Amino acid sequence: MANKSDPILGEVIKSQLIATVADMGTTLSRNAVSPEITEERDYSNGVVLERGEVVVMDNLLHLGAVSETAANIQDMFQFAIKPGDVVFTNDPYSGGSHVQDFMAITPFFYERDSLGYLSCRAHFPDIGGQVPGGYFPFADDVWAEGSRITPVKIIREGKMAGDVVDAVVMNSRFADAFRLNLCSMLAALEIGKLRLEQMARKYGKENLRQGMLYCIRYSEAQLESEMQKWPEGEFIGESVLDHDARSSSELRLHVALKVKAGKAVLDFSASREQSAGFVNSTRANTVSCALVPVYVLLGGKLPINSGLLRNLEIRTREGTVVHPVFPAPVGWGPFHVGTEIVSAVTQAIVKMFPDRLASLAPKFLMVQAQWPEKGEVFPLHMFLQGGAGGTRGLEGWGTPGPFSRSRTPSVELVEMEKPIRVKQLELLPDSAGDGRWRGGFGTVAEFEFQDTTLINAVIEGRIHTAESVAQGENGGCNELSIRNEKVNGGVLWQHEVTSETVRIRMGGGAGWGSPSERDEGSIRSDLDNELRSRNPWKGPADPRS
Amino acid sequence: MVDVITCEVIRDYMETVASEIFRTLIRSAMSVMFNEAHDCSAGVFYYDGEEVNLISRANSMPVHLYGCFSSVKECLKYFKGDLNDGDVILVSDPYHGGTHICDYTMLKPVFYQGKPIFFPSVRGHFLDVGAPYPGSANPMATEVHQEGFRFPPLKVYEKGELRRDVWQMLVANTRLKHIYEGDLNAMIGSCRVGENRLQRLVAKYGFDIVLEAVHYILDASERKFRNEISKWPDGTYSGQSVLDTDFHGQKDINVNVKITVQGDGIVVDFSGSHPQTQGLINSVPGNTLSYVFMAFTALCPDIPVNSGFFRPIRTILPEGSVVNPHSPAPAAIATICIGADIGEAMMNALAKLAPERVGTISLDLCIFGAWGMDPRYQSFFVTYDYNGSPISTGGALGCDGWGGWAAPVSAVQMESMEQMETKYPLLYLQGEYVMDGAAPGKWRGAPAFHMQRTPYGVASPVMHDIWIQKSTRYALKGYAGGAPGRGNYSIVYFDSPKGFKVDGHFMGPLDGGEIVFFQSGGGGGWGSPLERDPKLVLQDIQNELVSTEAARSEYGVVLTGDCVDEEKTAELRNALKNKKDIQ
Incomplete structure (x- = not known):
């Protein structure tokens, strides 16, 4: 029995479960056809128990959504879930995050016993709505962002419900890609099932069951022992978002971290009322984002699961920007206010431990090129990286860990496939926040288009950039310019360009520690690498002279 | 061999079944589109395993006629070999038959000898089906x-069991959950009523006799229509109509039709029509054919409408044109713009063939919608106010435009303003015919109609308004020498310095105090106004529909006191006629 008395078997099963979800991810990303899955790797795979209790996952940013969606599905179907069923949904108001993220879940039965569920969740390129891709800053409600697919069985006892699948697929502008992505998801679930079956056969189903519980208990215990170190009291963190693409600006996120008797609450109740725009984060997404700094504090090596939430409560108030009420639009939520949630929680933890965390929250900008007559779009911002903060002992690099699953697309491939020419793509000098350990540098990319192109953009991080910790400097700002003219608002919509150059700058991360303590060698190396134009050397002599 | 009388009895029964399905729907549905406006239809279909046939249809909105037929055809193609007793099938996509996405078609198989044979079916317009x-x-x-x-x-439903997850998915994609579910349930109930009536019919006569009668019914309509066609002179007749705009920058969208009569068959060819456009006016085949057959049924009102009626006609719909667009072209208002133009082009061509039988079958869109929060009920509402559109009837031989709905939507009712004011935060300030607003003709068109509407008890900016209108530049045509209609226009902030005229369409939030004015221009006249019976002109003068000046200038009718001066009228009419001849 893999109970407390047999931790070795528990460890073995835990490791195999982690390998299982990784295997599912490989299957998914190698077979899917959309860059959102294959390149950006915006997906997750998991093993889930009843009441949406997650055993293991491969992507922390999906934890809340997978858990809440699974719980909703279990609640909705109850005993009507049979072996071979697959339930499919994208509904932000059935526990999801935004309509682009689809989740498939299937029960795992072994010898007629239910041993849990396998989940696969991924970002699909389109599901209808006003604009291809679904990011519509002028959406008044969730329907403007895409069709809602509430949990529906697409496979019933192993038999495809063809009409339901067609109905779902037909709502996507890229129906062929949608269908192939869906098939890859089903393949990932099959691989997951196969692996669990192998484990059940090898260790026995009771041992597997206990092993799953061990896995949850493991993460719980790790957080428990970390929280022993937390001082009791209330610690406030705040973060500000430039605008919500509508009438509101300076959206303030507020979190109070309350620690008492080995338990903690992250209380977002004092956050701003929900926005009319698409920056709302569903509760499920808020949970995921709030856990990011906590997970980093734990070293980032634990199984991602519901054990993290056993002693840590995420408290939200309905009607706020972190827990919007149906049918508010939520399309941009996973990014903004998603990263502001990360940032606010980071700031609260920093009040407890000034030197254990780095800045983790990049500011994103979405820039999309659209060719309406061909029905094509391309997310230009995929080329950009930035926002990783410096941390004690280490300079920042690229995009912060939890947000850095994505690979930048190949310039050559994009130029072959789309009427785009990438004129420049490089690290952006002076874009990082200075500090004892500076933040990572941002990037700059310059584009030209062969055809008449429409540019859609939502720009955050123009004013409020990546927030520093431990007296470092804040990160650099984001910027979009067209024909060398800086775009001044936060939103640019259906802007036609023909031969003009479009340049996007993504700011770097924030620094850690006071810049005055920065060592000479590091300054020199940045100067030599042409990543700094000015010499911040404050010592008696310029090391270059 | 079944006797003709039994066949006719069964035909009448089938018509009654369709009508009963329709009645059940409008009495049990929740949305105003069904229970007030009657924007819905019903039919009974026969399927022999290969081909689908319409046996009868409710005397309701003809624009649903072929839409329903083509949707049912697609459903049976889709589920071929996969139908069970107790299934209920629903379809909305305009690229699977049908007309536009908000018209849902539902059907239910009725089994005999182990095969799905009859299909009671309903079709109707849903108020909100998601969308941005x-x-x-x-x-x-x-x-x-x-x-x-x-x-x-x-x-x-599958084998009599509700697919709850599918139902929830459908309901998740409307803003009006309560009404939507009520309407879907009403549709299911209506189909069940149809199923019950069909079972009774078969129980009474026996399956073989009913089936034989169905074949008779279809053949009889085909025979009658072919007889009629043989009387028409052989030849090719062409017609054209132009739509103002596609509401997306494209102006002057033409529909061209060539009708070739040869023996007892007809070819309708739409080659030369405008390519499909970016706007929401593209007509899928179900919609185009609805207007084609609507024109022929209007010419032959005595022939029962069923699939037999469709048989003598072959159509050519060029792919990628406004009358047969490729997916995913938008099609939301094609039922009227460009549908009405398809109807008008058809009538213009048929006017060369049988001028005494033609008239306006076009609907003159002038539609006003609103959505927002109703402060009285604290609930979200969506409404479409059809009151602007109906006044598009034209004159026809023997009949003035009567001022209700035009032929294509003639079963539709105008919503009562009292109902509208009760259900929605709206107040109506004006609603009346305009003097000299009717298109002159031997049989005049319906007079133009003026209406003023304002939000009521609504604080800004909770209400959004939307206007879509056609005939701002190309008014409805007259026939056989009749004058065209007056055309539509509307003004937002009427009687205010902020006022502006709407160009085609407008959408936006308003501040709550605005008055919206519109004119619905009425249909065209039929025949020369100089041939109009002076007594009818006098009646119009007494009803304040025609002024004495217009009576003189347009109709050549002179009054002495309150009576027609017959001598002077004859003199004036001669003079006017000569003047016209010279011109």
Whole structure:
């Protein structure tokens, strides 16, 4: 029995479960056809128990959504879930995050016993709505962002419900890609099932069951022992978002971290009322984002699961920007206010431990090129990286860990496939926040288009950039310019360009520690690498002279 | 061999079944589109395993006629070999038969000898089917994806059991959950009523006799129509109509039709019609054919409408044109713009063939929608006010435009203003015919209609308004020498310095105090106004529909006191006629 008395078997099963979800991810990303899955790797795979209790996952940013969606599905179907069923949904108001993220879940039965569920969740390129891709800053409600697919069985006892699948697929502008992505998801679930079956056969189903519980208990215990170190009291963190693409600006996120008797609450109740725009984060997404700094504090090596939430409560108030009420639009939520949630929680933890965390929250900008007559779009911002903060002992690099699953697309491939020419793509000098350990540098990319192109953009991080910790400097700002003219608002919509150059700058991360303590060698190396134009050397002599 | 009388009895019964399905629907549905406006239809279908036939249809909105037929055809193609007793099938996607995405068609198989044979079916317009903006007539749409939740034929019930997850998915894609569910349930109930009546019919006569009668019914309509066609002179007749705009920058969209009569068959060819456009006016084949057959049924009102009637006609719909667009072209208001133009082009061509039988079958869109919060009920509402559109009837031989709905939507009712004011935060300030607003003719068109409407008890900016109108430049045509209609226009902030005229369409939030004015221009006249019976002109003068000046200048009718001066009238008419001849 893999109970407390047999931790070795528990460890073995835990490791195999982690390998299982990784295997599912490989299957998914190698077979899917959309860059959102294959390149950006915006997906997750998991093993889930009843009441949406997650055993293991491969992507922390999906934890809340997978858990809440699974719980909703279990609640909705109850005993009507049979072996071979697959339930499919994208509904932000059935526990999801935004309509682009689809989740498939299937029960795992072994010898007629239910041993849990396998989940696969991924970002699909389109599901209808006003604009291809679904990011519509002028959406008044969730329907403007895409069709809602509430949990529906697409496979019933192993038999495809063809009409339901067609109905779902037909709502996507890229129906062929949608269908192939869906098939890859089903393949990932099959691989997951196969692996669990192998484990059940090898260790026995009771041992597997206990092993799953061990896995949850493991993460719980790790957080428990970390929280022993937390001082009791209330610690406030705040973060500000430039605008919500509508009438509101300076959206303030507020979190109070309350620690008492080995338990903690992250209380977002004092956050701003929900926005009319698409920056709302569903509760499920808020949970995921709030856990990011906590997970980093734990070293980032634990199984991602519901054990993290056993002693840590995420408290939200309905009607706020972190827990919007149906049918508010939520399309941009996973990014903004998603990263502001990360940032606010980071700031609260920093009040407890000034030197254990780095800045983790990049500011994103979405820039999309659209060719309406061909029905094509391309997310230009995929080329950009930035926002990783410096941390004690280490300079920042690229995009912060939890947000850095994505690979930048190949310039050559994009130029072959789309009427785009990438004129420049490089690290952006002076874009990082200075500090004892500076933040990572941002990037700059310059584009030209062969055809008449429409540019859609939502720009955050123009004013409020990546927030520093431990007296470092804040990160650099984001910027979009067209024909060398800086775009001044936060939103640019259906802007036609023909031969003009479009340049996007993504700011770097924030620094850690006071810049005055920065060592000479590091300054020199940045100067030599042409990543700094000015010499911040404050010592008696310029090391270059 | 069944006798003709039994066959006729069964035909009448079938018509009654369709009508009963329709009645059940409008009495039990919740949305005003069904119970007030009657924007719905019903039919009974026969399926022999290969081909689908319409046996009878309710005396309701003809624009649903072929839409319903083509949707049912697609459903049976889709589920061929996969139908069970107790299934209920629903479809909305305009690229699976049908007309536009908000018209849902539902059908239910009735089994005999182990095969699905009869299909009672209903079709109706849903108020909100998702889409980026409420109401599913999104003027910003350039693709059908922006017009609502698409679904192909979908089983809502399977073997008598509700597919709860599918139902929830459908309901999740409307802003008006309560009404939507009520309407879907009403549709299911109506189909069940149809099923019950069909079972009774078969129980009474026996399956073989009913089946034989069905074949007789179809053949009889075909025979009668072919007889009629043989009387028409052989030849090719062409017609054209032009739509103002596609609401997306494209102006002057033409529909061209060539009708070739040869022996007892007809070919209708739409070659030369405008290519499909980016706006929401593209007519899928179900919609185009609805207007084609509507024109022929209007010419032959005595022949029962069923699939037999469709047989003598072959159609050519060029792919990628406004009359047969490729997916995903938007199609939300094609039922009227460009549908009405397809009807008008057909009538213009047929006027050369049988001038005494033609008239306006076009609907003159002048539609006003609104959505927002109703402060009285604290609830979200979406409404479409049809009151502007109906006044598009034209004159026809023997009949003035009567001022209700035009032929294509003649079963539709105008919503009562009292109902509208009760259900929605609206107040009506004016609603009346205009003097000299009617298109002159031997039989005049319906007079133009003026209406003023204002939000009521609404604080800004909770209400969004939307206007879509045609005939701002190309008014409805007259026939056989009749004058054209007056055309539509509307003014937002009427009687205010902020006022502006709406160009085609307008969408936006208003501040709550505005008055919206519109004119619905009425249909065209039929025949020369100089041939109008002076007594009828006098009647119009007494009813304040025609002024004495217009009576003189347009109709050549002179009054002495309150009576027609026959001598002077004859003199004036001669003079006017000569003047016209010289011109």
